[in-house]
Amino acid sequence: MTDQHQTASLAIPYAWQQQQWQRVCQLSANHQLPHALLLAGPKGIGKRHFAQAVGYLMLCLSPVNQVPCGSCKGCELNRAETHPDLFVLAPEDGSRVIKIDQVRRLTDFIAKTSQQGGRKVAVIEPVEALNINAANALLKSLEEPSGDSLLLLVSHMPSQVMATIRSRCQQLEFPMPDQEQSLSWLTPLSVGQDAGYLLACSGGAPLKALELLEGDALEQRELLAKGLLALAGHHISALELAAKLQSGDPLTVVESVMHWLQQGLRIQGQAQDQPTEQVSEQDNQLQQLLASVPSQILFRFWDKLVSLKRQLLSAANPNKQLLLEELMMDWQALARQSSQASESRQRLVNGLI
Numbered sequence: 001m002t003d004q005h006q007t008a009s010l011a012i013p014y015a016w017q018q019q020q021w022q023r024v025c026q027l028s029a030n031h032q033l034p035h036a037l038l039l040a041g042p043k044g045i046g047k048r049h050f051a052q053a054v055g056y057l058m059l060c061l062s063p064v065n066q067v068p069c070g071s072c073k074g075c076e077l078n079r080a081e082t083h084p085d086l087f088v089l090a091p092e093d094g095s096r097v098i099k100i101d102q103v104r105r106l107t108d109f110i111a112k113t114s115q116q117g118g119r120k121v122a123v124i125e126p127v128e129a130l131n132i133n134a135a136n137a138l139l140k141s142l143e144e145p146s147g148d149s150l151l152l153l154v155s156h157m158p159s160q161v162m163a164t165i166r167s168r169c170q171q172l173e174f175p176m177p178d179q180e181q182s183l184s185w186l187t188p189l190s191v192g193q194d195a196g197y198l199l200a201c202s203g204g205a206p207l208k209a210l211e212l213l214e215g216d217a218l219e220q221r222e223l224l225a226k227g228l229l230a231l232a233g234h235h236i237s238a239l240e241l242a243a244k245l246q247s248g249d250p251l252t253v254v255e256s257v258m259h260w261l262q263q264g265l266r267i268q269g270q271a272q273d274q275p276t277e278q279v280s281e282q283d284n285q286l287q288q289l290l291a292s293v294p295s296q297i298l299f300r301f302w303d304k305l306v307s308l309k310r311q312l313l314s315a316a317n318p319n320k321q322l323l324l325e326e327l328m329m330d331w332q333a334l335a336r337q338s339s340q341a342s343e344s345r346q347r348l349v350n351g352l353i
C-alpha cells in the first residue's frame with residue numbers, strides 16, 4: 001500500500017495519454033529514444049505533466065510495469081523535487097519568456113555528466129516562450145546531443161517553433177482528449193460546478209477547465225462575455241470596455257475571444273440542427289453573433305488575435321491598455337458586420353431588396 005501511495009505521488013500520465021506513454025516506453029525499451037522529443041498539442045491537456053512523468057520514469061532505477069517504482073533513490077529525489085539530473089526550463093518570475101541566461105544553465109546541465117550516474121532529462125515548457133536568442137542557444141544543445149540526455153520540448157503552438165528546432169526533434173502528437181475521458185477526470189474535481197460546462201468553456205481541454213475553478217476566472221470570463229455583447233449592442237464604448245478589462249490578464253481576454261471565434265466558425269461549418277455545446281446564455285449569444293459574421297472576416301480577426309497573442313507572449317512588453325483598446329475596436333467593427341449581415345437578411349425577408 002505504501003509503495004502504491006508513493007508511486008501515486010509521482011506524476012503518472014493521464015488516462016488520455018496512454019498511447020503516447022506506450023510509444024515512449026517502447027522507444028526506450030528498444031533503445032530508440034531520440035535525443036529530443038517535441039510534445040505538441042493544444043494547451044491545457046497535460047503535456048507538461050506527461051513530460052515530467054517521462055522524466056520520473058527515466059530517472060527511476062527500477063521501474064515496475066512502465067511506472068516509477070516510487071522507492072528508489074531516483075524516485076525519492078524526484079518526489080522531493082530535488083533530482084539533480086532533472087532540469088525544468090520554464091518562464092521565471094512572472095515573465096512569459098524564457099531568457100537566454102536560463103538556456104545557458106540548461107546548456108551547462110547537458111554538458112556535465114549526470115550526478116546520479118544515469119540519464120539526464122530536461123523539460124522545456126513551452127518552447128514558444130524562447131525568444132530568438134534563447135532559441136538559438138538551445139539549438140546548439142540540439143545539434144550536439146550528449147548521449148545520456150533526453151530533452152522534452154513542450155509546445156502548444158508547434159507551428160510557431162523555429163523550423164530548425166522542430167527538425168531536430170521527434171514529434172509526439174497530443175490531440176484534444178476525448179470528452180468522455182475528460183469528463184470522468186474532471187467531474188470529481190469540479191466540486192459545485194458543472195464539469196460539462198467547464199469543459200465547454202475550455203474548448204475541451206480538461207486541465208484548462210480545472211483552472212477555471214481557481215480564483216475568479218469564471219466571473220472574469222462572464223464579465224468579458226457580457227462586455228462584448230454590450231459593445232456589440234452599442235451599450236458601451238470600446239474604450240470603456242477596454243478600461244473595465246484592465247484589471248484582468250489580457251492574455252486570458254485574447255484567448256477567450258479566440259475560443260468564441262472558434263465556436264462561431266464551428267457553428268458555421270456544421271448543420272443547423274446539430275446540438276450545440278452545453279454553454280451559458282452569454283456564450284450562446286456570442287457564438288451566434290460570430291456565426292453570423294462572414295467567415296473571411298472571422299479568419300482575418302483570427303489572424304489579428306494570433307498576432308496579439310504573440311505580442312503578449314513576447315519579450316517586447318506590449319502596452320496592455322493599447323492592446324485591449326485595439327482588440328475592442330476590432331470587435332466592435334466585427335460585430336457591426338454581424339448586424340449588417342442580419343439586417344440585410346431581414347431586408348431580404350421583408351422583400352425590400
Ligand SMILES: [Zn+2]
Pocket residue numbers: 059060061062063068069070071072073074075
Ligand atoms: Zn524508482
